[in-house]
Amino acid sequence: MTCMLTPVRPRPGYRVAVLSPAAALPARLPAPFDLGLQRMRDELDLVPVEYPTTRTWGATPQERADDIHAAFADPGITVIITSIGGNDQIKVLPHLDAELIRSNPKPFYGISDNTNLCLFLDRLGIVSYYGGTVMTTLGRFGSTSPHAMEALRAALFAGGWYDLRPADGWTDMGKDWSDPANLRAEPELFPGTGWQWHGGDRPVEGRLWGGCLEILDWNLRANRWLRPDEEHQGRVLFLETSEEMPSDSYVYEVLMCLGERGLLQRFSALLMGRPKAWELMRPCTPEERTAYVEAQHAAVLRAMTEYSPDVPVVLDVDLGHTDPQLVVPFGGRCRIDPTAQTISVEY
CATH class of the missing domain: 3.50.30.60 (LD-carboxypeptidase A C-terminal domain-like)
Incomplete structure (x- = not known):
């Protein structure tokens, strides 16, 4: 069976990197993004930290890779959660420093275009998490889904087996x-x-x-x-x-x-x-x-x-x-x- 590393998970009150390594949709649709950040604070007791390209529409692959590196390298960041997906993240992968990321493993959450980064992390032997983005899970219309939030909390904080x-x-x-x-x-x-x-x-x-x-x-x-x-x-x-x-x-x-x-x-x-x-x-x-x-x-x-x-x-x-x-x-x-x-x- 493939050997994989599960990164150390955060605790309430910890700082979270919020990145847009795919599309910086928060630049064009700030309302659901800001709502998701507020719910991250209120419902998960986590502190979101934005990076230069989080709200920068049209950021280059190198600029997005720089933010990924900064988030993984920062010892004060315990988890990385993406804003949403996109359609060109594969262009970011050639700019990534595999050794930097391998040496600083952290839980990474994303769906859709973030499949690219999940595949990259998998090749490095690091477990990531498919789901839980700011705009879709936390910025959901009306209120967050109890079903989705139960799974997200289990993944973020509890660990272990989940049905x-x-x-x-x-x-x-x-x-x-x-x-x-x-x-x-x-x-x-x-x-x-x-x-x-x-x-x-x-x-x-x-x-x-x-x-x-x-x-x-x-x-x-x-x-x-x-x-x-x-x-x-x-x-x-x-x-x-x-x-x-x-x-x-x-x-x-x-x-x-x-x-x-x-x-x-x-x-x-x-x-x-x-x-x-x-x-x-x-x-x-x-x-x-x-x-x-x-x-x-x-x-x-x-x-x-x-x-x-x-x-x-x-x-x-x-x-x-x-x-x-x-x-x-x-x-x-x-x-x-x-x-x-x-x-x-x-x-």
Whole structure:
């Protein structure tokens, strides 16, 4: 099994680096970001510390890398939490000092484009955390999600094993962040649907690896920041798709190429995040949303049946771009029991 280092976790009152290593959306949408910072203080008792590029739209990859280095090197910073995702963080990775980061490991939280940094840290043998960003988890409309905050607190402060559970209510429909009035409106949640279990009949345990499917695809193409394929043997793959709502054919083709590479067959299980099927700029009817989700499910199951038919596949896990946004430890251990239909992660 892959050897990984879990960085020392913070305590209430500690200083937290708040970075925008992907897109500095706080520069354009300060209201949900500031709300998230306030909740970081009030609900988590952590002290946010911003850096030069946290609110600098268009910061260069080198400038963003400089802030990453400063946050990891500062002994007064105990955890790094990102503002939100983006779409070009892969350009930052060539500017990173691997030895500096390896010598100063810290918990890193991010989703979406931050898959890039999670992959970089994984290669260094450092566990990171997929989820818990300032604008999505802490800056959520209305109030924070109790489900998401329970997982975030467990990951930040408690550590140990944590049982994930399906959401009682969920949504993938957001509101316009540019209208401050929307921040006071609670999201309308759909009834929970539970997880969908397919394949596999034996419990498995392995270290998590994956992230946003589209960003993982970028890294597989660039092939610069990944471990050798054989080091993923027995790990648990977790994937989710973004607000760009990729087609079912694209999802299948990425998994197909993982299979043709021989990498998909190395994983002991797959956790697939609930698909985001609605976006503010691409509103869909209920019928279109259902069709999109069903098509993605079919694409995932088709690829897994062709390349890795005997492993457990769990669909609609609440991670990634939907709400609630749970936290999973990238590189941390995960236990899956298909008979009991349970998923546990080690923070």
